[in-house]
Amino acid sequence: MTVIAAGLLIVALAAAAGALGGACAPARIRALLAGLLTALSGAGGITAGVAALSGQSWSMRLPHLLPLGSAELSVDPLSGAFLVIIGAVAVAAGVYSVGYTAPGGSHPTDDIEPAHETVPDAGGAASRTCQATLPLFVASMLLVPAAASVTTLLLTWELMALSSLVLVLADHRSRGSVRDAALWYAGMTHAGLAAILVGLVLFAGGTGGESFVSLREGADTLSPGLRSAVFVLTFLGFGSKAGMVPLHVWLPRAHAESPSHVSALMSAAMVNLGVYGVVRVAFDLLGGGPRWWGVLVLAFGCLSATYGVLQATVATDLKRLLGYSTSENVGLMLIGIGAAGIFAADGNRPLAGLLLAAAVLHAANHAAFKALLFLGAGSVLRATGLRDLDRLGGLAARMPATTAMFGFAALAAAALPPGNGFVSEWLLLQGLIHSLTLGGTPSVIVAVSMPLAVAVVALTAGLGAAAFVKAFAVGFLARPRSDAAASASEGPWPMRAAMASMLLVCLTLGLAPALAGAPLTRILAMLPTVRDGAPLAGSGVTLHLAGIAGSMSPLLIAAGLLGVAAVVVALVRSVGARRPRRVALVWGCGGTRLDPRMEYTATSFAEPLMRVFDDVLRPEHDVTVTPYAESRYLVESVQFRQRVPDRVEARIYPPLLAAAAWWGDRSRAVANGSVHRYLAYGFFGFVAVLIVVGFTA
Amino acid sequence: MTDHGVTIGSVAAALLQLVLLAAGAPYLIGMMRQVRARLEGRVGAGIGQPWRDLRKQLRKEPMRPDGTSWVFAGAPRVLLASTVLVAVVAPLLSTVSPLAGAADIFAVVSLLLLGTVALAVAGVDTGTAFGGMGASRAMTVAALAEPTILLAGFALSSRVGSSNLADIVAGTLVMPATVLSPASLLAAVAFAVVVVAETGRLPVDNPATHLELTMIHEAMVLEYAGPDLALVELAAGMRLTVLLGLGASLFLPWGIATSAAPLSLLGAAAVLVAKVAALGAILAAFEVFVAKWRLFRVPELLAGSFLFGLLAVSASFFLA
Amino acid sequence: MSEAAYVQSLNLVVGGLLLTAVLMLWWRELRAIVRLLVAQGVLLAGLAGILAIQEGDSQLYGVAAGVLLLKGIALPAVLRRVLRDGREATESEPLVNAASSLLAAAFLILFAYAVSRPLVALAPSPATRALPVGLSMVFLGFFLMISRRRAVSQVVGFLLMDNGIAATAFLAAAGVPLIVELGVSLDLFLIVLVLQVLTARMRLKFGGTDLDDLRQLRDS
Amino acid sequence: MGLMRKIVRTGRVAEPAPALDAPGSASAGQGSVGPWRTGSVQLRHVDAGSCNGCELEITSAFGPVYDAERYGVRLVASPRHADALLVTGPVTHNMADPLRKAYEAMPAPKGVIAVGDCARNCGVFAGGHGVAGSVRDVLPVDLEVPGCPPEPAVLIAALRGLAGR
């Protein structure tokens, strides 16, 4: 048995044991059992993935596992990369869940409304159902990249969707918004599945086989129209899972409403599978395509990155902000993939390889820092019951470890050195910049799209910094803005341990990105249109790019920062008067002692940028002034309201939903509003489709 | 391409550059205040005044406002450290630098943004309305300036096929005519606007104002006292100096040493001082003739410079 | 003139043309915009001059002189007179805000670049490679006319468009025949005069030259 | 450029600095040793209840004619940046506490300058029901500048003493 097979076996066995334990074990040890076995399952994924990335490959066919079809599994370097990413996030999330679901936390009961309504219990995530589903979710995610046939992929995909939906629903009893989020999620994920399904069925039908091997071989025989249809359908389907705008509407809701370790799993691991799907189908199975595919991906990437970062900039709900930031980062990955597609179509392999490598590296980096961010947000949520930045604050003194770790992750998310986000964005920019010098005379598409792509990446870098300064500074620093925030304290140690492990990953990826050079090269080597030598080379601490005069050393930069800061501290000590630091009241212009109401709010922090992007965001303001009856110049009360609706959602979806509602009215007999029943419909529908596929294949 | 070997000469060049920038930054600020004072008919405090202020502040008592965290005390150090790092890696004196391979134009831009972020985070940490307001304004400006400067960098680096600052400067030195190319001119305009915005000069921020409600930079540092304040002011001065120096290197690179020979380094130092002083004087004089823009017109200014960046990139295609 | 110097100076002039066109969109102060128009006229004349030197075409020298006279001196002078009468120093509120209009400009320029590619491919030379700039000017002028309220701004937009046409013509075919160019410009000159009369009338009637005020005429 | 012409035509406005004679010593307070004679004095102005006459003359002193900044004296926005408070007016009941807070907010070493007769002895407002007392009654005063309001030249002489320039 190879290491990969052993890893995958661990994945399956640990998940099964975890599910059993979560379902049957007594409440006392349920969390521990489910959490640790989830982590173990993740560790199995890491093992298999590392083995694949170091050059091993493995495949296997289980003819009788599925009704009417065989399960095919195969692990190559591309799968390996995603196995490692998902496995690592799963380890952290599993360990984290042990603490997160322990009794004693605060969980909001409705939306993000006042804290006094919170109930200090373990929340819905501690329920038997959720504990049992968590390992299943992780295992199904780990099996998706290992799937090597259409049926297997669709089955694992649907398992992943259903198990995650159960987890999203964890708190459905206490908050109405959860049900709303789950409905959106269920709807979007199944629409996405339908698109993938149709696309892959067309593909399989055209090539006469449903295993990836036969798809790969038969891809060239498809007509260009069919190839493009397959690409577009699967791209939209995978894109919706990746949170690509405008198919992102479920994402900010589901990621905000789920238990936080589930949010981390979804945002850091699951969305990556959408990216994986795009790469797998477009670059591997279809073996590349015409230039406009790349342009399409690039366009959606630009849209996602811009819109995601804008919404994150103005969001005041911490988890919603992180969710929108996921859309932004997926957009960046798609920019890399799209640009790689364009260059691959032009036959410019060095650039295509570099850009694709940047996209995959960014997926890894994003997974690390986003997992850490969501886990940090979860710690805050558990300690305060709050997600509303306008009511947080003062956590630096009360939750120092969480604050420090969230701070570093925010730095990474803002793409600032020495965070790991900086490295992959730098790589992406390098790829885009050299589109001029490395491509001979640039084509019109390149000449028009690359500057725009750079502008988008640059804009997201700037706005992302603003968004994460807001999230970190308003959420964690200054004085607490509410009683709940004032009484916050660190949660159980497994939560901090899980965050620390993600911090370690962030630091490693951020300071020694050269480590990723060899695995990335192996991934690129398996894609026919981008295969070209080693794009990344690490010489010690400096990252070099092959064929391009680009180099950067994050480690030296970080060391330089620390070193200079230390020298500065020493110099100030020696030159200064060595007076002790005096703690004094904040200067309040000689007037009142400052109370929390005088601290800047997240809404306010984002207001200038909201004004700047007024045309895009279209916020709704409303100020109601009520004067006294006696005189209109004496004001009795003033009420301010502001809402930033998701405009994409408000513009596109109501007509669709109205049409759906019309259908719904028609079929009221089968729909009674129960989410569980919808789930069942989805599953039965899926099985029916599988049967059809089985027959046609 | 230039070689980025670590030699005694190159280390000496980097150190000389750092010392020059650190020591010269307060004098630059003093000189700019002097220019303004003279144009207003005043005598002015002399170009050494910022140094006198710094020396005194360093000896004063450090303070920590109640309710702030480690971020408050840490921010000035990070701000200064990021600035110093940029001051070391930027090719202002010579194109040979021991660290040139470690940080390119994007790294430099990100390091500068890191400093801005550090100060903004500390501004919020004070828990005052002013700190938060200054932070919000600073981040708004930075969020819009960042894309501009990246685009300008794109335009400059695509010309030489490298984002390495030393390569860009060396490329210009080899082909001086490229300085007058449309791409370079447009990038220079974009860069100039960003320098004005990022360093808080008129018409974006008024470095001389004492009105809390209108300030950007000053609002964030209202709570700093003694050595902390000295560090912040020194870093702010150095940022301005570095950015002016960088502008001079990228758009007027003449006089930069291409080796680390002591004599050419000294000559380059003299040229650098002259160029930065001239740019500073021009900036200060320009400030006398403009008023401060309404806060929400500042984004228009930055959108304009963003467009110039984009045009610079486009022009490098059109007129390649 | 050596080839390198020719390309260099051509690029410089073309870059200047683009710069002035964008600045016209960016700035709101009408006086400054008219000053830009002067600069643009001079640059355009310079472009014709450079081409004349390069081609050694005496007719082009004449065109350069004519352009300088007309676009660098005569037209701006008329506009300045219009401005001097009123205190409308700034374009109070454009229909599209500055940030959006600049973004639109960026897209227009890229668009101009894309559509002129086939033309450039026909006969690649330093001059034709600069074609997108001429086209961009036309687009920007058109956009200026769409997005501004004041009659004077509209005239500026019109002139920018005309300059763009001229620049395109110079770059594409080293100059349209002198007669055509003069004829077009003469047309424009007439339009400017008509508009001047119109704005004067409007000011008498409404005290300002906001074109939206003209709507009031409809109902009465 | 009309402004350029105006600047050139106006030329230097600042009057020549008067000779520096034993400054401020006349009324320098006892006790506390301030951060003096470093060539750099940053001041935080506090109006503790003045009639705004002193404010008017302080503005004049920092205007172009007297140009106090040339001696290294500057007005700053925050007491955290300041070396001394420049207090005017009799201290009212409502301003006593803010004044103390401002003093508290300054980093050591620090000083207090009482500007004008009201700040020294409440002037014509002595005995008012809203007046708490002179500055000396609230804070340790290092230097007093007499006058109602003090003329800019007097103010300048006192400030130069502190700056040592």
Place this chain on the structure above:
Amino acid sequence: MSQRTRTTVTAADLADRTVALLADSHRLALTAAHQDADGFRVVYLFTAGHPDRRVELELHTDSHTPEIPTLAAVSFPAGRFEREMRDLYGIVPLHHPLPRRLVRHQHWPRGWYPMRSDAGPRPAFEPVDDSYGFLTVQGRGVYEIPVGPIHAGVIEPGHFRFSVVGETIIKLKARLWFTHKGIEKLAEGKSPSDALPLMERVSGDTAVGHSLAFCLAVEEALGWSVPEPASLLRAVVLELERLYNHIADIGALCNDVGFGVLNAHALRIREQLLRLNADVTGHRLLRGAVLVGGATVRQLPTAAQLAAVAAEVAEIVDLALRNSTVRDRFTGTALLSAEQVRDVGALGYVARASGVDHDARRDHPFHNATTSVSAVTDVRGDVLARFLVRAGEVQASVALLNLLLAEARSGAWLSEGPQQLMGERMSGVGLVEGWRGTVAHRVEVGADGRLARVKIVDPSFMNWPALPLALGDTIVPDFPLVNKSFNLSYAGNDL
């Protein structure tokens, strides 16, 4: 001199009489409480111009339960005068919609009304307490900016509480009376001449305005006639005061939009004017020129001096407005409508910039020459209008000065006081167009010739409520500019 009509009204009649007077183009200029032996007496002074009319309503209430009906619903300024009375005299305005403390801050002792004759020594103050009931704006994301009492510039103390979202001001509340010293009470029992230095320091920049209004009131009370040359000199120094303050404001407005170079020029011109003041009166702030019963001036400014100043001011204004940024920031900023001006009773350039033309020089003249002053008004009501009105008033002021100087002669002109006092309780009113607006003083002189009561109303008291109204659609960084365009006196308001 116009005649004051005085009527005693009952509590029931008060509101009707007020409404009738306001409808008849009167404005409430002043309300003063008095403590007589038999109870409290509240005097409401209404004034109107064209022709000069002054109407006083007197309302009596007993000393044990001093209560008056509130006029807050009828007249906005009346509501504020009532709150002031309540704080200082303990007279309760019944059914006042907002009966919060105005003058006495929260830490002032309860039940101690300092203006009462039997107030006695000051009791111990409570510890400072911040619980002032600022209105809390409801809604998520709103925060408050507390500014002051110690501001970042050289500014008088006052506390502003902004309720803000980002940069957008939702509501502003100004809390004043930080410099409340008790000037009115200090003046009581003094002879008019002894009280004059106090009046010169009500607001340091309005030394002439207040001392002149006070003298006019005392002179009316005592039936003291002033020599014609003295009146002329009084008009001259009044305009000199306007000049140096307006030029400072013009510079300060430029400074607040970051155009510091013009502020430097403005300060230079102000210094010239202050030195001119010193030559004219012996004091840079024009103190000592106005005396009870006369005026004294050392030497008069020359027409050439004034012309030079007028030309330079015109040049600075032109340079400012030629800068498009300055113009842009002034234009449309902080609009105050004429209706709002009338409702809150705003005065001076603030009112004139919104098209409401109150000018005591013309409406309530103490010398006939001033009636010819040309009115400078604007209708836009924004910062630009307030800037331009000041600029125009500088020129109008110089024109008026030229007219006055043609006949004025320097020296001391003083008439003897009345040989015999006319009665028990003599009252007088002085209305003067100070540079900020109409200054109103009302004095009562006892039988011993000493002041029994002085009520001072600086135009700032009337204008302060207009400031928040103008901020309707303004962003935070524009506030300093707006505040400067009003440039209200804290000292004159707080007293």
